[in-house]
Amino acid sequence: MTGLIGEFSCKLDGKGRLSLPSKLRAQWPESALHTLVVNRGFEKCLVLYTKEDWLAEMEKLNAVDDFMSPEIRRFKRIFTNGANLMSIDSAQRILIPKKLLEYAGLGTDVVLSANGRKVEIWDEKLYDSELNVDSNELSQLAQHFHQQRKPSGE
Amino acid sequence: MTGLIGEFSCKLDGKGRLSLPSKLRAQWPESALHTLVVNRGFEKCLVLYTKEDWLAEMEKLNAVDDFMSPEIRRFKRIFTNGANLMSIDSAQRILIPKKLLEYAGLGTDVVLSANGRKVEIWDEKLYDSELNVDSNELSQLAQHFHQQRKPSGE
DNA sequence: GAAAATGTGGGTAATTGTGGGGATTTGTGA
DNA sequence: TCACAAATCCCCACAATTACCCACATTTTC
Numbered sequence: 001m002t003g004l005i006g007e008f009s010c011k012l013d014g015k016g017r018l019s020l021p022s023k024l025r026a027q028w029p030e031s032a033l034h035t036l037v038v039n040r041g042f043e044k045c046l047v048l049y050t051k052e053d054w055l056a057e058m059e060k061l062n063a064v065d066d067f068m069s070p071e072i073r074r075f076k077r078i079f080t081n082g083a084n085l086m087s088i089d090s091a092q093r094i095l096i097p098k099k100l101l102e103y104a105g106l107g108t109d110v111v112l113s114a115n116g117r118k119v120e121i122w123d124e125k126l127y128d129s130e131l132n133v134d135s136n137e138l139s140q141l142a143q144h145f146h147q148q149r150k151p152s153g154e
Numbered sequence: 155m156t157g158l159i160g161e162f163s164c165k166l167d168g169k170g171r172l173s174l175p176s177k178l179r180a181q182w183p184e185s186a187l188h189t190l191v192v193n194r195g196f197e198k199c200l201v202l203y204t205k206e207d208w209l210a211e212m213e214k215l216n217a218v219d220d221f222m223s224p225e226i227r228r229f230k231r232i233f234t235n236g237a238n239l240m241s242i243d244s245a246q247r248i249l250i251p252k253k254l255l256e257y258a259g260l261g262t263d264v265v266l267s268a269n270g271r272k273v274e275i276w277d278e279k280l281y282d283s284e285l286n287v288d289s290n291e292l293s294q295l296a297q298h299f300h301q302q303r304k305p306s307g308e
Numbered sequence: 309g310a311a312a313a314t315g316t317g318g319g320t321a322a323t324t325g326t327g328g329g330g331a332t333t334t335g336t337g338a
Numbered sequence: 339t340c341a342c343a344a345a346t347c348c349c350c351a352c353a354a355t356t357a358c359c360c361a362c363a364t365t366t367t368c
Binding site: 015017 | 313314315316317318
Binding site for chain 1: 157161177181197268269274284292295296298302303
């Protein structure tokens with residue numbers, strides 16, 4: 001449940017429908033497929049969860065009361081963002097809302113990238129350039145990661 | 155019941171009527187649709203609840219005694235004041251009172267954003283700018299959230 | 309290589325969204 | 339109390355979107 005794996009190339013048809021690869025579907029329980037949640041990602045991509053996993057994410061947010069401060073409300077809003085419920089049709093596809101298609105700049109060719117409990121949906125070209133690094137940059141990123149990791153480890 | 159999900163683009167017609175998207179309606183029991191409550195939001199937006207959920211919000215307020223202070227009384231008054239009971243018409247629309255339209259600056263294009271037990275109603279432009287953050291600001295917000303969360307964890 | 313399962317595309321019917329006419333109710337001022 | 343204007347409600351009509359269905363290409367499995 002917490003270890004989705006896989007990278008898949010798929011096509012979006014003219015109606016904005018995306019068929020979920022069977023190898024991805026197989027990693028979720030049958031029942032979950034009728035209540036999936038898509039949302040904007042922080043980068044120019046979308047994120048796909050089961051409803052259950054999405055609500056679990058939301059739990060964290062709802063632990064803090066709205067009355068608290070404007071910043072809290074804004075933060076929650078930004079996170080909750082464009083979440084949309086959807087279910088797969090008889091051909092194992094989901095219909096992605098227009099607004100989200102635009103947000104992520106999705107064309108015909110897209111890539112699904114599973115990781116943890118979420119699946120990122122990228123336009124293929126953007127995905128390729130996102131993953132395109134030279135070794136210098138990679139080692140810089142690793143260093144940054146290491147520094148950020150320390151404080152919370154204490 | 156506690157997990158409304160969805161972001162919807164809708165139009166307000168010239169009469170101030172807003173049709174509720176079917177995917178939102180489907181998340182409430184049929185019976186609730188005839189007793190919805192709209193109110194001013196803390197930001198420049200409106201908030202929509204079922205009557206049941208609204209009453210639950212009121213509970214929070216009533217937990218604090220009126221004797222406490224003038225500010226308490228004023229807050230309660232203002233918060234309670236804007237609340238309007240409404241029901242959907244045969245075309246699945248609600249009629250939003252003029253005063254509230256003005257308060258939230260609602261034009262033709264609005265966005266409904268569901269989260270938890272409430273639905274926020276925003277003018278589309280305001281909504282877009284509310285959600286538009288750069289990464290610096292976002293990390294500040296996240297930090298703020300993190301700090302607020304701690305106390306309740308103890 | 310054949311059969312099964314999956315991916316892709318599109319047509320059509322049903323549902324939903326949007327707008328507006330006009331009757332009824334409510335509020336206001338003479 | 340009446341007349342008038344404004345707001346609200348109840349209809350209907352059309353446009354847009356979505357759900358459902360089928361066909362066929364492609365890939366996988368045996």
